Amino acid sequence: MIAVVDGRGVREGEVQLGFDPAERINAGVTFIGHIRSQWSRGDSPRNTTQGREAGGGNARIELLASYSAGLQGLEIWQPIWVLYWMDRGPRDLVVQSPRHLPEPRGVFSLRSPVRPKPIAMSAAIITSIDHETGIVGIDTTDAFDRTPVVDIKPWIAGIDVPPTS
Amino acid sequence: MIAVVDGRGVREGEVQLGFDPAERINAGVTFIGHIRSQWSRGDSPRNTTQGREAGGGNARIELLASYSAGLQGLEIWQPIWVLYWMDRGPRDLVVQSPRHLPEPRGVFSLRSPVRPKPIAMSAAIITSIDHETGIVGIDTTDAFDRTPVVDIKPWIAGIDVPPTS
Numbered sequence: 001m002i003a004v005v006d007g008r009g010v011r012e013g014e015v016q017l018g019f020d021p022a023e024r025i026n027a028g029v030t031f032i033g034h035i036r037s038q039w040s041r042g043d044s045p046r047n048t049t050q051g052r053e054a055g056g057g058n059a060r061i062e063l064l065a066s067y068s069a070g071l072q073g074l075e076i077w078q079p080i081w082v083l084y085w086m087d088r089g090p091r092d093l094v095v096q097s098p099r100h101l102p103e104p105r106g107v108f109s110l111r112s113p114v115r116p117k118p119i120a121m122s123a124a125i126i127t128s129i130d131h132e133t134g135i136v137g138i139d140t141t142d143a144f145d146r147t148p149v150v151d152i153k154p155w156i157a158g159i160d161v162p163p164t165s
Numbered sequence: 166m167i168a169v170v171d172g173r174g175v176r177e178g179e180v181q182l183g184f185d186p187a188e189r190i191n192a193g194v195t196f197i198g199h200i201r202s203q204w205s206r207g208d209s210p211r212n213t214t215q216g217r218e219a220g221g222g223n224a225r226i227e228l229l230a231s232y233s234a235g236l237q238g239l240e241i242w243q244p245i246w247v248l249y250w251m252d253r254g255p256r257d258l259v260v261q262s263p264r265h266l267p268e269p270r271g272v273f274s275l276r277s278p279v280r281p282k283p284i285a286m287s288a289a290i291i292t293s294i295d296h297e298t299g300i301v302g303i304d305t306t307d308a309f310d311r312t313p314v315v316d317i318k319p320w321i322a323g324i325d326v327p328p329t330s
Contacts, residue, residue: 077329094234
């Protein structure tokens with residue numbers, strides 16, 4: 001994941017859409033809570049694997065009270081998907097030049113948070129569940145503290161690992 | 166994945182949020198194209214693995230023209246994530262009673278399309294790429310024909326398979 005700052009400029013080789021996808025709204029999303037972590041802009045890991053290697057960042061999800069009943073059936077040590085909203089970058093770069101790659105690449109071949117729809121997803125392991133407060137501990141995140149969460153789903157090997165991998 | 170119909174009723178043991186998440190909008194999403202498939206309501210597979218077993222459904226993604234440059238760097242036979250928008254069901258069932266399970270479960274322990282934010286994700290293999298038309302063939306989908314697509318991301322084993330699985 002690329003570190004993104006407000007006002008990130010357009011780099012050589014990059015292609016802009018010519019419009020801002022943030023202004024073309026086909027549907028609305030609602031936030032169900034936030035990721036809490038010890039990461040902030042500038043010191044967050046590049047991805048969840050690096051986050052795990054760095055100790056996990058004391059990561060947890062704090063759900064809004066209305067949603068805590070939705071945790072029923074989840075178990076400690078179960079892998080889950082956390083879907084979250086990374087809205088700090090531009091959305092109109094359809095071809096990008098990440099600093100760690102030699103050549104520009106299409107946005108759909110990258111996990112960059114700079115994308116038309118800034119939804120990130122990361123696989124994590126549940127380390128604790130408090131059904132009363134709606135707080136779910138997870139073993140890692142690469143998200144800044146207070147990143148909005150849009151969904152939690154169970155990770156299921158039978159559908160989440162494609163056949164040739 | 167549960168087949169969902171308009172006007173799906175509330176089943177025994179289910180819990181409603183008390184508000185409609187569709188009406189609480191924190192951010193907007195834009196559709197980048199559509200999934201095309203031979204599936205329609207009532208005859209779609211339960212998940213992508215069943216879709217693959219049923220021949221794949223002649224699945225493909227048709228991107229809007231503005232976004233086809235974003236395919237640069239993707240390769241045939243590469244696994245990807247397809248994120249899509251399943252807006253045909255209710256969004257307020259925080260505890261649900263899927264027909265295939267004996268007991269009600271929290272929405273976050275299910276891959277049900279009935280959820281506060283109806284974003285589904287499925288892993289698939291690229292079978293063709295037409296950079297000119299923005300059409301990407303994929304080996305399977307469980308989505309109805311013309312389901313809106315919100316993102317494509319590369320599937321990456323190092324982050325998408327959690328450590329204990």
